[in-house]
Amino acid sequence: MPTEPAPPDADQRHRMLTADRALAAHQQDRGRARSEVSLVEKWFLDQGVPFVVRYAAGRRTIARMTPxxxxxxxxxxxxxxxxLTIIPADPDTLVWTLIIKGDLKDRDFLVAGMIMLAGLGVGITGAVWTSRRRGSTRRLLGASPGLLLLGGMLLVCLVHSLRYLSPGVFFADLIxxxxxxxxxxxxxRGGVSALFVWALRRALPRHQDLVRLLTRALPLQLVLVSFLFISTEAWQVADSLSAGRLAIVALxxxxxxxxxxxxxxxxxxxAIHTDLSEDSVQSSCRDTPLQRLAAMIDISELRHHRLERRERVNLVLTLMFAQGxxxxxxxxxxxxxxxVFGTITIDSPVIAAWxxxxxxxxxxxxxxLPYFSTQLVHVATMIASFAALQFAVLxxxxxxxxxxxxxxxxxxxSDTLVAREVYLAGLEQHQLGPSHELLPWQQPSSS
Incomplete structure (x- = not known):
């Protein structure tokens, strides 16, 4: 007759309870770290360094494709x-070709162009709204919206092909x-779209940058190039340039x-030295989502990770765009x-003499246009282009x-590189992979 296992004694129960509490605490810490890492990844995207983020593949990529x-x-x-409503029933004629080559005074082409421009505006608005709502709407974090939109594209192909009763139209649209x-x-997947969005956001300089350019850089550059603006040779050279050649000079x-x-x-x-001391880390992470993540890791165990090629390219492009x-x-x-200076000080007889x-x-x-002359525009363009090159070098x-x-x-x-080390340390110390799961070498064995 089989014997029943003996009930655990008090010490065994205490050890089991302690192990359960430790496991629950570990899972809770990983959950908090998972949430903080997600915020840090979004912060990296906003800073224009998406290549630093260890993206997940599969469904998460589809979710990021939704906008x-x-x-x-x-x-x-x-x-x-x-x-379907404007262009004649000719499946071999491209709408964009008709709009470009057609006479825009014709009502049909004008209406078609307005419809497509309105659709493009609605599409951009919808993409921006979806991108902003993804962080607060759980439904937009999965793959379902992206898959539904892919199904809608198939429906568009089907409707277009039924209009002309041609399988060729369906396959052409599908391709x-x-x-x-x-x-x-x-x-x-490569993070280029996030870098592009960051560049669009930074296309308008910040107020502080504009003030610094106007009050510090512009006066110094005016001193360096002012003699060119009042020289006869500069006006004669600029006058000899056609619009195309002037564009080539500026280019x-x-x-x-x-x-x-x-x-x-x-x-x-x-030449940048990444200081991973506690003071440097706290200074670099202050007032960012990394501040909370840094408090959840052991800063003394931070180590330098070698920059990958794609990360190096990302950092170079970021700095080049900002400086450009x-x-x-x-x-x-x-x-x-x-x-403005030429309009006020240089009259037409002086230009004619030059x-x-x-x-x-x-x-x-x-x-x-009153008060303007082609010669003034040409010489201002040429000298401004030269001043921009000179400023880039200086x-x-x-x-x-x-x-x-x-x-x-x-x-x-440099602060971004320190933040990168904190982010990677958070993934390693809390055993989080790119998709916030266990790293491949940390997966529990099945045995």
Whole structure:
């Protein structure tokens, strides 16, 4: 007759209760860390460094594709409406071709263009709304909305093909949608879309940056280039340039500034020292979601992780875009200042004496602009482009310019590298993988 197992004694019950409490505490800590890591990942996206984030694959990628899928789907509906109600029944004719090549005075083409522009605007609005609501709406965090939008695209293909009773139209639309969705997947999966969204948000400089450019950089640059603006040779050269050649000159200066930044910024990245001391970590994480994550890890165990190639490219692009935005802003301010200064101080007889013929008026959309001349616009564009290139070089090499316009960005990049180490330490110390699950080498064995 089998014997019943003896009931656990008091010591065994105490050990079991202690183990259960420790497991519950561990699961609770992992849950809090999982929540904090999600907030940190969103913060990295807002800072323009999506390549630092260890993304999850599969359903989470589809969830991050949802705003882009909303844009594609809503825009495709507008194109479908234009094709079915406005454009003649010719499946081989592209709507965009008709709009570009057609006479926009014709009512049909004008209405078709307005429908598609309205659809594009609605699509962008829907994508922005979806992107903002994803963090607070649980339904948008899964794959279901993305899969539903993919089904809607198939429905659009089906309706379009039924209009013309042609399987070829269905497969042509299907291939077009597939190309868009695959491109979106690659952009989202690689983090390029997040970098692009960050660049759009930063396209308008902050108030502090504008004030610093206007009060510190612009006066110094005016001193350096003012002699060019009142020289006869500069006006004669600018007058000899057609609009196309002037654009090439401005593009030449822009490319030269870009090439200079490309060669210098990686060196700056290599020279950055990441200080992982407790004071440095607390300073870098202050007033960010990383502040709570740093309190949940052992800072003494922080170690340097080697930058991956994609992370290095991301950091270089971030710094280059921020600096390029300052260079473009300086060039734009310089152009406006030169136009205003030239309009006030340089009269038409002086311009005629310099270029040996009367100044050419500026005609814009059939209207003649008063007080402006083509020669003034050309010379202001040429000198402003040169000043932008000069500012790009001085901001990195000159100590005075560097303190004002470059070191602060390098300092923010250093803080980002410290934040990266805290983020990676949070994943490791709390055993969280890219999808906030156990890392592959930490999976419990089945035995």
């Amino acid at each position: 882009g899928l909303v844009l594609i789907f809503l825009t495709s509906i507008a194109v479908l409406v234009a094709r 077009g949608f597939a190309a868009l969705v695959i491109s979106l997947y690659l952009l989202v 030449f200066f822009g490319v030269a500034a870009l090439l200079f930044l490309i060669t210098q910024i990686p060196r700056e990245l290599e 935005l300052q260079v473009f802003g300086l060039g734009l301010f310089m152009f406006v200042i030169l136009i 270029v040996l013929h009367p100044p050419t008026p500026v005609i814009w959309f059939g209207l003649r 901001a990195v090499t000159d100590s005075v310019y560097r303190v004002e316009f470059f070191d602060s960005m390098v300092g923010r990049l």
